[in-house]
Amino acid sequence: MERLPGFRDFYPEPLPHPDVWSADARQFIFDKWRTTAKRYGFREYDGPPLEPLELFTTKSGAEIVGQLYNFTDKGGREISLRPEMTPTLARMVAAHERNYKKPIKWFAIPQLFRYERQQKGRLREHFQFNADLIGETDPAADAELIALVIDTLRAFGLTAEDFVIRLSSRNAWQDFFKHGGGDAAREYEFFQCIDKLERAAPDESEKKLSSLGFSLAQVNEFIAAGKPTAELENILQNLAARGLKDFIKIDYQVIRGLAYYTGVVFEAFDRKGEFRAIAGGGRYNNLVKLISGGKVDLPALGFGMGDVVLLELLKARGLLPKFDSQMDVFVVIEDEALRAISLKLIYDLRAAGFAVEYSLTPAKADKQLKRAQELKVAHTIRAESDAYVRIRKMSSRDEVVAGFADAANHLG
């Protein structure tokens, strides 16, 4: 029986097959995400992986349904697996924001789902680090969030040579559009054209832009100038104060596809341009109000960082550690008469915090030692009598004899 197309199985390393994913690498990534978020004062939250379909159509319009993993449940409800976390966050914040000091700084590591026509190797789920900052309009909030993106990537060993934050602003484009005489009703059409600039054929863009009253040359000139707005300048200075100047560039080509961004937007890319965006985010000052039906109005911004592109990048840069069994000790049971007391030793070592493996059934000593080597344990221990154990340090082959109760003290 096969798993569903577009879904992943996560196995312990070493991986048995190129078609499966590493549970160890996944946990490694989750741990770094969690640790960095906490250093920045972000608190963890989570919501249901299933939500009413309406939550997503309210935010993104009915056209989003084509990309959703949605269905009708047995109770006749229209529901969907979550394609992103922000609507759930907005729902949760709107429900209980009064109980939390502003700004609210929250993060989550949800699994997200989308149903696109299946393409070879295209995934229908991924995990995403989401961090959001709610209740603060000052650009200091944008800087804090971008610093978190940078520091998260640095926590994996990535440097300013590996990645860059392309910083932009819908406000800058809004001004450009307005001053150029654009029709306010067609502003989002213009944003979408800018969003596609890098991928679209130049004459297509030219055609579209001219229908909006602009020329491609005019747009390209604005991008090339890359003159930061006062708000972006503020963010740049804040990040420079932290020593993060080298990780940022103003890049107005970035505008983000989604309709709901309202101000600063950014994406993290590898410098070599080999991969899709590593992370992306921005301001969405109107979303909480929209989701709460007007009841709660809070400015907000956030980003998402997926596990798939990040994993590819870490692999390509040689930054993914080797994951082994992470066992500390192998207890060798040579004399079956000493099995009972060995079980006690194993129990006590585990209770003391050591990861301990042993042979469940009688086996030759050399077979047990071979297994200990495969597991790359730091020490083996064998009971010599019902009073003493022999501890061997695997790296040096040094041995020491100790009393049972004293064994743990020799495992430093």
Next chain:
Amino acid sequence: MERLPGFRDFYPEPLPHPDVWSADARQFIFDKWRTTAKRYGFREYDGPPLEPLELFTTKSGAEIVGQLYNFTDKGGREISLRPEMTPTLARMVAAHERNYKKPIKWFAIPQLFRYERQQKGRLREHFQFNADLIGETDPAADAELIALVIDTLRAFGLTAEDFVIRLSSRNAWQDFFKHGGGDAAREYEFFQCIDKLERAAPDESEKKLSSLGFSLAQVNEFIAAGKPTAELENILQNLAARGLKDFIKIDYQVIRGLAYYTGVVFEAFDRKGEFRAIAGGGRYNNLVKLISGGKVDLPALGFGMGDVVLLELLKARGLLPKFDSQMDVFVVIEDEALRAISLKLIYDLRAAGFAVEYSLTPAKADKQLKRAQELKVAHTIRAESDAYVRIRKMSSRDEVVAGFADAANHLG
């Protein structure tokens, strides 16, 4: 907009409302599960939350569908949110078992789903710690797994006064049934009757048992005698060697409802009998063969421990810690001229591993200090000039002045 009935929102503590769940408590539980499993040499795996419906009906028969969160996807596939992890595990093991040394010791922390008629407060999802041991028939494997159940609960501070493992065996009941002249074809019917014994009315059980050629008195006598089989005796001795005798009792009332158990079965219960089972598991030696269509035949056993009952029990016993913001340091910015250098300090402290909070925007010093107190930080730091910082230990109010680069060394 509301979340779906039977699903949970997880918020950071302190909780804003009795109707929501604690993300901090959830992570606390997951961390303990993960840490204990690793000490026992179990490796983490995971599969998709969605599987083909057939995976679950193959294992449990078509009648399971009534309890599943299943639906038809946009591609016309019959699929289901996973109600349990074992079928996915069996699928994954069957696909790649040759690459792993036996016994395979794996664990996972999946979210599981079921669609039952909605009852007040009844959840449709929960998280479950699953650990399985595959490829070993010896009762030493059963003992190792049960020791993990016990140690996992002990890791939360629960003792032999709080919980007990009720150990039983389908083999014992099989022998009882066979020797009593039971019809082999109706064995599972008999097992189901035993499973319901505690909840069913005595005359109902009597009627059912008599239709199978047995009397309730006969059955009750067998339970009261509680004579361990040789296999159970072996497990008891193994656990006694580890010092875990007080955590176990033979209890033939436990037989587990699911059809696929083949030998030893067990459940963990709180001693006061206030809650549903904390954990349950047993041997399922035929399942891997069944799921793999006969290709792979491996003996196996495992258990599941849900987050909901465990959380209730920990709360009731006062074993759930208070979760606060877990911030280490609050950097007070009194003089806005020193904000830039304070940002650098914040950055460096976070890079050194400290959780650091500060006011994103200008605020009065006493307001900042109040926030520092709310966050229960151990230290506040304020820049005194562009060369020196003043560090205050919150518990003693002791202050020390240090150079910027030296600040981290005073946070011990």
